[in-house]
Amino acid sequence: xxxxxxxxxxxxxxxxxxxxxxxxxxxxxxxxxxxxxxxxxxxxxxxxxxxxxxxxxxxxxxxxxxxxxxxxxxxxxxxxxxxxxxxxxxxxxxxxxxxxxxxxxxxxxxxxxxxxxxxxxxxxxxxxxxxxxxxxxxxxxxxxxxxxxxxxxxxxxxxxxxxxxxxxxxxxxxxxxxxxxxxxxxxxxxxxxxxxxxxxxxxxxxxxxxxxxxxxxxxxxxxxxxxxxxxxxxxxxxxxxxxxxxxxxxxxxxxxxxxxxxxxxxxxxxxxxxxxxxxxxxxxxxxxxxxxxxxxxxxxxx
Amino acid sequence: xxxxxxxxxxxxxxxxxxxxxxxxxxxxxxxxxxxxxxxxxxxxxxxxxxxxxxxxxxxxxxxxxxxxxxxxxxxxxxxxxxxxxxxxxxxxxxxxxxxxxxxxxxxxxxxxxxxxxxxxxxxxxxxxxxxxxxxxxxxxxxxxxxxxxxxxxxxxxxxxxxxxxxxxxxxxxxxxxxxxxxxxxxxxxxxxxxxxxxxxxxxxxxxxxxxxxxxxxxxxxxxxxxxxxxxxxxxxxxxxxxxxxxxxxxxxxxxxxxxxxxxxxxxxxxxxxxxxxxxxxxxxxxxxxxxxxxxxxxxxxxxxxxxxxxxxxxxxxxxxxxxxxxxxxxxxxxxxxxxxxxxxxxxxxxxxxxxxxxxxxxxxxxxxxxxxxx
Numbered sequence: 075x076x077x078x079x080x081x082x083x084x085x086x087x088x089x090x091x092x093x094x095x096x097x098x099x100x101x102x103x104x105x106x107x108x109x110x111x112x113x114x115x116x117x118x119x120x121x122x123x124x125x126x127x128x129x130x131x132x133x134x135x136x137x138x139x140x141x142x143x144x145x146x147x148x149x150x151x152x153x154x155x156x157x158x159x160x161x162x163x164x165x166x167x168x169x170x171x172x173x174x175x176x177x178x179x180x181x182x183x184x185x186x187x188x189x190x191x192x193x194x195x196x197x198x199x200x201x202x203x204x205x206x207x208x209x210x211x212x213x214x215x216x217x218x219x220x221x222x223x224x225x226x227x228x229x230x231x232x233x234x235x236x237x238x239x240x241x242x243x244x245x246x247x248x249x250x251x252x253x254x255x256x257x258x259x260x261x262x263x264x265x266x267x268x269x270x271x272x273x274x275x276x277x278x279x280x281x282x283x284x285x286x287x288x289x290x291x292x293x294x295x296x297x298x299x300x301x302x303x304x305x306x307x308x309x310x311x312x313x314x315x316x317x318x319x320x321x322x323x324x325x326x327x328x329x330x331x332x333x334x335x336x337x338x339x340x341x342x343x344x345x346x347x348x349x350x351x352x353x354x355x356x357x358x359x360x361x362x363x364x365x366x367x368x369x370x371x372x373x374x375x376x
Numbered sequence: 377x378x379x380x381x382x383x384x385x386x387x388x389x390x391x392x393x394x395x396x397x398x399x400x401x402x403x404x405x406x407x408x409x410x411x412x413x414x415x416x417x418x419x420x421x422x423x424x425x426x427x428x429x430x431x432x433x434x435x436x437x438x439x440x441x442x443x444x445x446x447x448x449x450x451x452x453x454x455x456x457x458x459x460x461x462x463x464x465x466x467x468x469x470x471x472x473x474x475x476x477x478x479x480x481x482x483x484x485x486x487x488x489x490x491x492x493x494x495x496x497x498x499x500x501x502x503x504x505x506x507x508x509x510x511x512x513x514x515x516x517x518x519x520x521x522x523x524x525x526x527x528x529x530x531x532x533x534x535x536x537x538x539x540x541x542x543x544x545x546x547x548x549x550x551x552x553x554x555x556x557x558x559x560x561x562x563x564x565x566x567x568x569x570x571x572x573x574x575x576x577x578x579x580x581x582x583x584x585x586x587x588x589x590x591x592x593x594x595x596x597x598x599x600x601x602x603x604x605x606x607x608x609x610x611x612x613x614x615x616x617x618x619x620x621x622x623x624x625x626x627x628x629x630x631x632x633x634x635x636x637x638x639x640x641x642x643x644x645x646x647x648x649x650x651x652x653x654x655x656x657x658x659x660x661x662x663x664x665x666x667x668x669x670x671x672x673x674x675x676x677x678x679x680x681x682x683x684x685x686x687x688x689x690x691x692x693x694x695x696x697x698x699x700x701x702x703x704x705x706x707x708x709x710x711x712x713x714x715x716x717x718x719x720x721x722x723x724x725x726x727x728x729x730x731x732x733x734x735x736x737x738x739x740x741x742x743x744x745x746x747x748x749x750x
Contacts (some may be wrong), residue, residue: 076596079592079596080597082588082592082595083592086586086588086589086592087589089586089588090585090586090588090589093585093586123599176529199606200637201609201612201637201641202641203640203641203642203643222620222621222622225588225679232441252576268517291585292584294586294617295585295586295616295617296613296616296617296642296643296645297609297612297613297616299609301583302583305584306585306587315450322695336589336591337588338589340578340589340590340593341592341596344578344579345578345579345589345590345593346551348580348581348584349581
């Protein structure tokens, strides 16, 4: 086994893990705060990718620099996705906040189907080419054969998003409010935290990171259709559960573990069994640690 | 006493049957059977063949028939079921047909073929693509005017090994019936030919977010070409990521990729990709005429395997004319030696019964369009 091959697989796994992490973040945050598995989260990711495609398509005629087009489409896509996320919460989840958890879950599945079919009808059912907006970075030339620009950008962006996110949770007022809400909703309300605002911000941030993921992955893969959110969403959900759903570092760790397992499984054994490795690993972890790698076991008060 | 009576009756019945079939033999027409799914779920595969046979026979009868006799079609339904197909075959044999156009489904065809073989009846299927039907050599009476399932794999391998001279092949598939089937044929062929080597054989996951691991694996295997069995969404992701990785590798795929959507989605990365696809015969004068005849008579465009059945009927009538008789050996010789101009182009049959000149061509993406390579 040569070492270049190992490094290539490792970087490939990290890229995949970063992609999963950007999506898994939204799952785990929402779960941490309102104990809802937001199945429509993958669709927000897909809407982000579609918005970026439409905006960049429209801007392509202005003759702007590709980097500027990329940044503008990214900002618009984030704004759109965040708007979709917040609206979705208002329409589909808020009225059900006091209902049994199962009702909200069904509502989430319904939302997922609605958004998929909405994009299918409003846009197209075909695969659409996604423009190659990320320019080649010169300093990566020497190591181009093991790591290309898109991979680098994905890794770097994920790292930056994760750092910003940790800072936000740890050191800002809203972060503190989010942690308080996650711990005890009623108590948080009693000390004067506006829960509705906290939940809204959670959906806003989760949807924005999903949109960033959508743009990065679509540039990497080069094509999108209305269905991409489903598969990516499922994988990211698995990553979140693997790491311990509700825990932010857990989601990131779970994503990297999943990405690396898939990459090494494919590289050293066979890609026929890519999903078998991913889900087999999940089962093993859950047998030994039912709450996930970094998840806290739920205490049942008697 | 009763037993004797029964026996007598039986004998009488048998005698009358014998005389009936005897009568039919002298009735003057040349009978061709048409068998296939004409009702049920798969009727849409079988009915176009009946229409094709009718159109061809009308045309020939109007010109005086064949060998001076009129042609009569005996149409029997097998509902695409093997157990029904044996009855269908027995009925057609009973009708004393010279040849059969059919059956439509591979399973039903196989079931019926044994019966036709024993009765020495030439059978030409417009649609049964199962490779062993011809390749096993079990059915010397069987011919088909459609390429077998493995023909594309054969074409891809021959092109990669003989035309491009490549020695190390990576075979990928999408784990689906179609893609994996082709990949398995391709792998078996490379291994039995012994001229090249399969350095990698992998299934990839449809819809995965990226294929970098499997691409690294291809790179590490030292493959000179990728033979991919599957459809265009995965193919376009693969070629895009391969180019971005700066790899220079030949990409050969099948008619699941020979689709303009592939070029649209893969864009510049599609350039130079090879794909096999059905030969285009829509501009042949005979094909245009056959399609027009169908539209004039039925008021709609022809359905599945229409052109294949049209060609099959033309070929068998032509063979009867060339052979000057309806004798099995004479017909076999005529089918295997004569080239006939049909709706599928100029075709003949090899010793195994597969049509020469029917099937696939290699296409390459050049400047954003698929170009047929000669």
